[in-house]
Amino acid sequence: MELAHILAALTGIGLALFAITSSKLATGLLVCLFACNLFLVLSTARHVQLVGARRRFRRSEQASRDQRINPYEYYLFVLGSGGHTKEMLMMMDDGYCSFQNFHRRYLISSGDAMSTNHVVDYETELEALCATQALMNPPANTIGARMRYPTCIFTNGPATGFFVGLAAHLLKLLYVVPETSMHIVYIESWARITTLSLTGKLFYYTGIADVLVQHKEVAEKYKVQYCGEIVFNARREI
Incomplete structure (x- = not known):
């Protein structure tokens, strides 16, 4: 939830800057904010995916503990x-x-x-x-x-x-x-x-x-x- 608030705040700042002025600086800042938002979203999604994969690995490892060891x-x-x-x-x-x-x-x-x-x-x-x-x-x-x-x-x-x-x-x-x-x-x-x-x-x-x-x-x-x-x-x- 906190991450969502941060992303919303960054997006709001970017939109406000773009609305106030259409200068190249504002456009550049907006692009940077969008890139940061996208990176945070993708990184968070990937982190959640890895945590889920780790838990699945733990279950499969426990189930196969007595099986033949992979050389x-x-x-x-x-x-x-x-x-x-x-x-x-x-x-x-x-x-x-x-x-x-x-x-x-x-x-x-x-x-x-x-x-x-x-x-x-x-x-x-x-x-x-x-x-x-x-x-x-x-x-x-x-x-x-x-x-x-x-x-x-x-x-x-x-x-x-x-x-x-x-x-x-x-x-x-x-x-x-x-x-x-x-x-x-x-x-x-x-x-x-x-x-x-x-x-x-x-x-x-x-x-x-x-x-x-x-x-x-x-x-x-x-x-x-x-x-x-x-x-x-x-x-x-x-």
Whole structure:
């Protein structure tokens, strides 16, 4: 409703300027206002379409969770510094989202040696170190071409994860990548017992990601998916 009011106001201003004067400046302003209105309308419509597609994808993913894994799919994990990386690896080992059944790639901030070491240790223990090596040397064969975009992007913060998710959403908004790829999933920290973190709220209110929480109180408050205390369900010591 607020967007409609803004569009109406912009249109009214443009018409008023055009009525007052027929100068080239007024005509140019009117054209700019019309273009802005059109862009806002199309962007909003596309955003709503993507949100609907995300929800359909979530239902189909849950329905086919036990089916054969597509060899051309992979998950991308956005790792934050410090405790965020440790917590993400613990949640990956839980098995709630079947992380281990997919090829995995990691997005780590430049200079974050601690996160890199954690990932190498984790993959070495799983006897899958090649998953991280693939990030440095992408395959040039047919499989590599078909794995151009991740099926899902997982993050648990901090704000870096939101900017990655926002960039992925904008790429889909502009039809640069297919809407069936780069499905964004945000897993809230176990430490958030009663409310979402700032990053969680950004994902929640923009609607660009599925938000998973580890406490029932938070799930009931925001009407989001409760996944249990998966950070404590790791099958191995991380």
